[in-house]
Amino acid sequence: MMSIKKWFLPVVISVFLFILNAFWGWWWMNGVFAFVISYFFIKGKGASFLIFFSFVFVFWLFLSIWKDAQSEYVVSQFLSALLGEISPVLTYILTGLTGGFFSGWAAYLGSSLRNISK
Incomplete structure (x- = not known):
């Protein structure tokens, strides 16, 4: 189990990169960031999946x-019509799940x- 001091740096880096990427990046860069941050900071495979899945799910949802x-709800109306x-x-x-699973697996x-x- 990691202490609070060990969690602080990866969380700050993740939040900063994901917010920056939300406005000036591509959607798949979240997976690259999750991969790199997990490689350098998080030891447990299950913990890294759960951390990034839940964080990116909530982030993409909001x-x-x-x-x-x-956009005055045009996009969700179009997607809901497209998906039946x-x-x-x-x-x-579904948007949150897509981002969450992608980043979680990365x-x-x-x-x-x-x-x-x-």
């Missing part, structure tokens, strides 16, 4: 709601590579 509100008239709330959840791979290479 980011998709915020960006959709800026599902609820716009479900499109937000973090898992980063932590696994660390265990293999050392």
Whole structure:
């Protein structure tokens, strides 16, 4: 189990990079950041998956709601029609799950590579 001091730096780096990437980057860069941060800072494979899955899920959920509100909810209405008239709330959840799983698996791979290479 990592102490608070050991968690502080990876959390600050993650928050900074993900917020920066939300406005000026590509969506898949979150996975690259999760991979690199897990490789250097987080030892447990399961812990790294859960940390990044939950963090990016919540981050993408709120980011998709915020960006959709800026576009007057056009994007969620289009996606819900495209996916078979599902609820716009479900499109937000699917967006969060997509980002969460992608970043979680990238973090898992980063932590696994660390265990293999050392």
